[in-house]
Amino acid sequence: MFFLIGLGLGDCKDITVKGLEIIRKCDKVYLESYTSILTCGVQALEEFYGKELTVADRDLVEQGADEILGEAKESDVALLVVGDPFGATTHTDLILRAKEKHIEVKCIHNASILSAVGCCGLQLYSFGETVSIPFWSDTWKPDSFFEKICNNYRNNLHTLCLLDIKVKEPTLESMTKKKKVYMDPRFMSVKEAAIQLLEILKSSDSTVIDEKCLCIGLARVGSETQQIVACSLSKMASVDLGEPLHSLIVVGPKLHPLEDEYLQQFKIV
Amino acid sequence: MFFLIGLGLGDCKDITVKGLEIIRKCDKVYLESYTSILTCGVQALEEFYGKELTVADRDLVEQGADEILGEAKESDVALLVVGDPFGATTHTDLILRAKEKHIEVKCIHNASILSAVGCCGLQLYSFGETVSIPFWSDTWKPDSFFEKICNNYRNNLHTLCLLDIKVKEPTLESMTKKKKVYMDPRFMSVKEAAIQLLEILKSSDSTVIDEKCLCIGLARVGSETQQIVACSLSKMASVDLGEPLHSLIVVGPKLHPLEDEYLQQFKIV
Numbered sequence: 001m002f003f004l005i006g007l008g009l010g011d012c013k014d015i016t017v018k019g020l021e022i023i024r025k026c027d028k029v030y031l032e033s034y035t036s037i038l039t040c041g042v043q044a045l046e047e048f049y050g051k052e053l054t055v056a057d058r059d060l061v062e063q064g065a066d067e068i069l070g071e072a073k074e075s076d077v078a079l080l081v082v083g084d085p086f087g088a089t090t091h092t093d094l095i096l097r098a099k100e101k102h103i104e105v106k107c108i109h110n111a112s113i114l115s116a117v118g119c120c121g122l123q124l125y126s127f128g129e130t131v132s133i134p135f136w137s138d139t140w141k142p143d144s145f146f147e148k149i150c151n152n153y154r155n156n157l158h159t160l161c162l163l164d165i166k167v168k169e170p171t172l173e174s175m176t177k178k179k180k181v182y183m184d185p186r187f188m189s190v191k192e193a194a195i196q197l198l199e200i201l202k203s204s205d206s207t208v209i210d211e212k213c214l215c216i217g218l219a220r221v222g223s224e225t226q227q228i229v230a231c232s233l234s235k236m237a238s239v240d241l242g243e244p245l246h247s248l249i250v251v252g253p254k255l256h257p258l259e260d261e262y263l264q265q266f267k268i269v
Numbered sequence: 270m271f272f273l274i275g276l277g278l279g280d281c282k283d284i285t286v287k288g289l290e291i292i293r294k295c296d297k298v299y300l301e302s303y304t305s306i307l308t309c310g311v312q313a314l315e316e317f318y319g320k321e322l323t324v325a326d327r328d329l330v331e332q333g334a335d336e337i338l339g340e341a342k343e344s345d346v347a348l349l350v351v352g353d354p355f356g357a358t359t360h361t362d363l364i365l366r367a368k369e370k371h372i373e374v375k376c377i378h379n380a381s382i383l384s385a386v387g388c389c390g391l392q393l394y395s396f397g398e399t400v401s402i403p404f405w406s407d408t409w410k411p412d413s414f415f416e417k418i419c420n421n422y423r424n425n426l427h428t429l430c431l432l433d434i435k436v437k438e439p440t441l442e443s444m445t446k447k448k449k450v451y452m453d454p455r456f457m458s459v460k461e462a463a464i465q466l467l468e469i470l471k472s473s474d475s476t477v478i479d480e481k482c483l484c485i486g487l488a489r490v491g492s493e494t495q496q497i498v499a500c501s502l503s504k505m506a507s508v509d510l511g512e513p514l515h516s517l518i519v520v521g522p523k524l525h526p527l528e529d530e531y532l533q534q535f536k537i538v
Contacts, residue, residue: 006380008285008379009378010287010377010378012285012286013285013286013287013290014285014287014378015284015285016277016282016283016284016285016290017281017282017283017284017285017286018279018283020281020286021282083384084384084385084387085387086384086387086388086393087384087386087387087393089392089527092387092390092392092527092531093527095531096527096530096531099534100451105392107388107492108381109277109278109279109283109380109384109385109388109491110277110369110379110383111353111378111379111380111384112381112384112393113276114383114393115352115353115355115356115380115381115383115384116353116355116378117379118353118354118355118356118361118396119355119376119378121360121361123358124355124356124381124399125398125399125400125401126398127398127399128394128398129394129397129424129426130393130394130396144475151424155398155420157398188516202341220377222378226486235347246334253535256362258358258362258365261365262361262365263366265368
């Protein structure tokens, strides 16, 4: 059987009781390591679960899916995923591949940033489409997320911006070589995201949002060191929220009084 | 200290390890019982937690907040909430009231229908604004959610429709009386929701969605008896998914190939 188990957002104790019982019974346990991370390290997880974990990078999950699922045909295999198992397309794809091979699949849900973001006091029902902000390179500066943020804003909705993660990405030079060289992991900060948004604003003639629009920066949601700040977009470009993961919210134009009252505790000028 | 603890969506073992440890240490534990329900009963929860639970209805949480928070000033009090603690406005309000009284608050996140709904294979990033569909009465038939569904659809986004719950609602006749008489609990089914949507369509001149649009009905997400069906809106009006809770998705006009492939397993004609 193949289990996809959500780990939640904070540390080892954010797993559900059901999820933990399954891990302890499984023959092999993988930890998906490239769509998100927990604030605690792999070793802390292994000690708490009492199980050895095999760290699964993108190559293993995407190209090595047959290997993982082959094992799941004969024995009980779990893939652990930060947040909820359905947060990333790649996991949905894995379930489909398992069903094709007639392998039974069971998913254990957990907290996802998509709902945990409610901790800033904004109503989850007042969010529009979620967007992803990718790292820019010198030659590749996609900005399609900007139009989505504007569209949400026009509809009086907040936008949750998920910020890019680059884990075990091969260097450009080694892409075509046999022996890949990997870059250091990178996690986009709210500061970097705000700077990219301001750069788009400068070259855009959009009048929907401007540098004064209210934003919320969130870091390490659900962990002991969680941090939340609310300020203008231009101010956010100089905010340092420390260690990853970060998320950014572009707040809609009209706040519900309760949202406004709740946000006061996070405001900086 | 005041703890708000998410219970997730299925049964007693969907609580996180962290949440369970806190419950077992608390002096008093309330179970919020009117914004959502678990498929297992209160007794199963009490046995698993090894704690007596005080069922908290709307009156107690909203009018009795001072009482609950007064206890939290002197001792450790937990309020257990199905899903994630930030799923309902009333809990955010409670945190604000606690902070006013200088009571420390800690929230333990868990799975929410807003992200667990990914189990149907639709990408969570392709959902627009979430709507609530309320029970209609003979004299009160609000339909503002319909325009939001159409707006999402126009933007090529799916809509998650949360379906109404009526728990411990006083009868109209007893509203003004001292001794309130309560109605039986009601939970809107996907069938009832589809019928209401079809009724709105009949009297609307909207051409955005019609009775042939693809919908997904979900029941008891995250539990052992979870059920998912995908069919047209008109077909959904005759689908019986059994026990609550139900949710309905109005699918956007264009599916990603992976979404389409995943949905095939749930299709009925």
